[in-house]
Amino acid sequence: MIQKLQGAIRSLPLDTARDLLHGRPLGHPLHPVLVQVPIGCWLSAAVMDVMPAGQRAATTLTAVGLAGIAPAAITGWIDWADLPPEQARVGLAHAVANVTAVAFFAASLTARFRHRPAKARLWSLGGLVAVGVTGALGGHVAYRQAVGAWPAA
Numbered sequence: 731m732i733q734k735l736q737g738a739i740r741s742l743p744l745d746t747a748r749d750l751l752h753g754r755p756l757g758h759p760l761h762p763v764l765v766q767v768p769i770g771c772w773l774s775a776a777v778m779d780v781m782p783a784g785q786r787a788a789t790t791l792t793a794v795g796l797a798g799i800a801p802a803a804i805t806g807w808i809d810w811a812d813l814p815p816e817q818a819r820v821g822l823a824h825a826v827a828n829v830t831a832v833a834f835f836a837a838s839l840t841a842r843f844r845h846r847p848a849k850a851r852l853w854s855l856g857g858l859v860a861v862g863v864t865g866a867l868g869g870h871v872a873y874r875q876a877v878g879a880w881p882a883a
Contacts (some may be wrong), residue, residue: 732818739811751808761805762872768802769861771795772835776858779851789842792835792854799832813871821871827864831857 744751753760775791778784806828810821834857841850 732815732822736811736813736818739807744808748808751805753805759805759809759872761802761809762868764798764802764805765868767798768795768835769865771798772854772857772861775838776851776854779847779854785842785847788850788854789839792839792842792850796832796835796839799828803828817871817874820867820874824864824867824871827860827867831860831864834860 742748749755751760753763756763771791772795775788775795778788778791781787803825806821806825810818810825813821834853838850838853838857841847841853
């Protein structure tokens with residue numbers, strides 16, 4: 731299944747856009763750069779949640795973080811399609827954790843629009859936990875890709 735999905739992504743008619751999505755003009759992958767937008771916004775939203783009168787800023791930051799997901803996800807899938815099977819499995823778990831984080835932050839934004847700040851903060855906290863898990867998985871994939879193996883203990 732993983733190889734078929736990777737093949738489908740590699741067969742997309744992206745031409746020169748593929749190199750851009752990989753980040754080749756930058757000399758390094760673009761995906762890790764783009765994930766900083768949602769992560770930074772969501773972490774900042776959590777800080778604003780504990781500040782007096784920070785609810786409006788937290789709502790804005792949550793929304794901007796959600797808007798930043800599409801570019802990060804697209805570049806992530808393009809990079810994932812070129813991974814070897816072992817890394818691709820971890821990358822797929824990374825994607826599932828990302829979907830969980832996005833769902834939590836979408837629920838948080840919905841609660842914010844409905845003027846339910848306590849629920850919004852709880853959803854946001856769950857989202858941050860999912861972001862931590864997905865970051866650890868993404869770091870594992872990136873480290874394995876960069877050096878090929880873990881250092882000997």
